[in-house]
Amino acid sequence: MIPKSHPRYESLRQRELLVEGYKAGATALEGLIAFGRGEAFDYLLGEKTPDAAVEAVRAAAAMLLAAENPVVSVNGNTAVLCPEELVKLARAVEGKLEINLFYRTEKRVKAIEGILKGHGAEKVYGVKADAEIEGLDSRRRLVDREGIYSADVVFVALEDGDRTEALIKAGKKVIAVDLNPLSRTAQTASITIVDNVIRAVPLLLAAAEELRAMDREALNRIHRSFDNPSNLRKSLSEIIHGLRSMASH
Amino acid sequence: MIPKSHPRYESLRQRELLVEGYKAGATALEGLIAFGRGEAFDYLLGEKTPDAAVEAVRAAAAMLLAAENPVVSVNGNTAVLCPEELVKLARAVEGKLEINLFYRTEKRVKAIEGILKGHGAEKVYGVKADAEIEGLDSRRRLVDREGIYSADVVFVALEDGDRTEALIKAGKKVIAVDLNPLSRTAQTASITIVDNVIRAVPLLLAAAEELRAMDREALNRIHRSFDNPSNLRKSLSEIIHGLRSMASH
Numbered sequence: 001m002i003p004k005s006h007p008r009y010e011s012l013r014q015r016e017l018l019v020e021g022y023k024a025g026a027t028a029l030e031g032l033i034a035f036g037r038g039e040a041f042d043y044l045l046g047e048k049t050p051d052a053a054v055e056a057v058r059a060a061a062a063m064l065l066a067a068e069n070p071v072v073s074v075n076g077n078t079a080v081l082c083p084e085e086l087v088k089l090a091r092a093v094e095g096k097l098e099i100n101l102f103y104r105t106e107k108r109v110k111a112i113e114g115i116l117k118g119h120g121a122e123k124v125y126g127v128k129a130d131a132e133i134e135g136l137d138s139r140r141r142l143v144d145r146e147g148i149y150s151a152d153v154v155f156v157a158l159e160d161g162d163r164t165e166a167l168i169k170a171g172k173k174v175i176a177v178d179l180n181p182l183s184r185t186a187q188t189a190s191i192t193i194v195d196n197v198i199r200a201v202p203l204l205l206a207a208a209e210e211l212r213a214m215d216r217e218a219l220n221r222i223h224r225s226f227d228n229p230s231n232l233r234k235s236l237s238e239i240i241h242g243l244r245s246m247a248s249h
Numbered sequence: 250m251i252p253k254s255h256p257r258y259e260s261l262r263q264r265e266l267l268v269e270g271y272k273a274g275a276t277a278l279e280g281l282i283a284f285g286r287g288e289a290f291d292y293l294l295g296e297k298t299p300d301a302a303v304e305a306v307r308a309a310a311a312m313l314l315a316a317e318n319p320v321v322s323v324n325g326n327t328a329v330l331c332p333e334e335l336v337k338l339a340r341a342v343e344g345k346l347e348i349n350l351f352y353r354t355e356k357r358v359k360a361i362e363g364i365l366k367g368h369g370a371e372k373v374y375g376v377k378a379d380a381e382i383e384g385l386d387s388r389r390r391l392v393d394r395e396g397i398y399s400a401d402v403v404f405v406a407l408e409d410g411d412r413t414e415a416l417i418k419a420g421k422k423v424i425a426v427d428l429n430p431l432s433r434t435a436q437t438a439s440i441t442i443v444d445n446v447i448r449a450v451p452l453l454l455a456a457a458e459e460l461r462a463m464d465r466e467a468l469n470r471i472h473r474s475f476d477n478p479s480n481l482r483k484s485l486s487e488i489i490h491g492l493r494s495m496a497s498h
Contacts (some may be wrong), residue, residue, distance in 0.1 A: 015279065015282055019278050022278060029271060029278075030264065030268065032278060032281040032282050032285065033264055033281050033282070034285060035282055035285060036281065036282035036283060036284060036285020036286040036287070036288070036289070037285040037288050038285075038289075039282065039285070039286050039289075040285070040290055041289055043286075043429075180289070180292075182492075182495050233496070239492070240489055240492055240493065243485070243489055243492075246431050247431065247485050
């Protein structure tokens with residue numbers, strides 16, 4: 001156990017969750033490397049939610065609430081980093097939870113399903129994976145016919161660029177959480193939240209609860225007025241600004 | 250096996266080395282996360298050696314050649330990423346190779362010793378670890394009396410800030426390879442090479458071979474004229490410049 005007083009408590013706790021997740025069979029070894037990449041980008045953000053992400057979160061909440069069949073996609077890293085919040089998010093937007101893995105094995109699917117159910121999920125999609133997304137070579141193509149396959153809006157976090165592109169090509173809207181505003185996922189998604197998933201998902205949940213009383217027309221106005229390329233430029237400026245100010249200390 | 254034609258061949262090959270290293274018992278799970286952090290910073294460098302690093306490499310080679318008892322410190326990540334080059338570097342500067350691990354276990358020490366001997370090392374220090382560096386809580390304090398304990402110059406790569414500080418406090422010069430010019434290691438070391446270890450070690454080896462005919466006075470002039478804080482500022486400028494140019498594409 002890491003003492004809460006440790007200056008790097010939050011970061012070390014997340015690292016511990018990932019290592020435990022690997023040992024529990026939920027997280028892939030490659031997921032640990034991907035997590036490390038995220039740590040570096042989060043460091044550049046000063047481990048704080050950028051102002052640009054707050055705007056993106058509001059648009060994302062509106063888009064999820066206005067959707068016909070929204071799906072919250074879960075992978076090995078997000079399942080161990082913020083399972084409870086993902087379960088609550090799917091419930092708040094009346095959406096489905098679906099497991100979708102790059103390094104998909106039955107063992108990992110079962111481990112993640114167990115984690116999500118342990119955090120209150122009633123139904124978890126993606127266990128049987130009876131449909132495919134076209135144009136995707138990786139095992140990420142395997143989806144649930146009633147879940148991602150028929151979704152109009154998919155929420156993804158810590159995603160690969162190929163899948164984001166394939167989902168967009170399949171006519172879906174994609175909301176991504178990605179710490180690198182220059183990544184292919186960030187550049188391709190309909191709405192990109194440039195933030196650590198561990199901060200972004202609770203913010204998104206809070207925004208969904210705040211906006212849920214609105215009618216669809218008002219929700220559509222909110223997310224349609226959001227400009228993703230311009231928001232990504234703002235995030236990048238915040239990163240460069242942060243680097244400059246770290247350099248001058 | 251990853252095909253050589255893959256646009257991300259070099260990066261994916263390194264990732265594969267780490268995953269294999271973990272399975273072989275040499276690399277720690279936390280080493281995979283640290284590697285991911287490195288990937289992100291290398292991405293910011295455009296996966297190329299910055300000009301500033303070329304200057305640092307020359308100074309580092311001169312410092313190692315001028316040393317009385319230089320030691321090349323090896324950890325789980327460097328042992329799987331560039332074992333042959335580390336063995337050759339120690340030989341080129343007439344130095345010692347020593348295993349030093351944060352997550353030190355007998356099993357890992359043995360696995361790394363096996364890798365280094367398999368790449369031509371005759372003697373590997375740090376296996377018995379019969380001395381301690383003061384002011385260090387982690388297992389990195391355990392060193393070899395004839396190795397790091399009595400070294401005047403220590404070469405470290407992918408290092409933690411606590412250890413770099415403790416080595417400097419123990420009166421040693423530290424040459425570090427670190428992709429983050431703002432890290433505590435980068436800021437504390439005598440000479441910091443801001444580059445990927447997989448590119449930096451071969452460059453350092455080539456520089457050592459080029460300078461080895463020089464006398465000690467000439468070598469001392471080279472490394473004494475090197476200004477680490479100013480070199481770190483140059484590396485940081487190159488990173489910020491790279492981010493800006495990626496952003497405008």
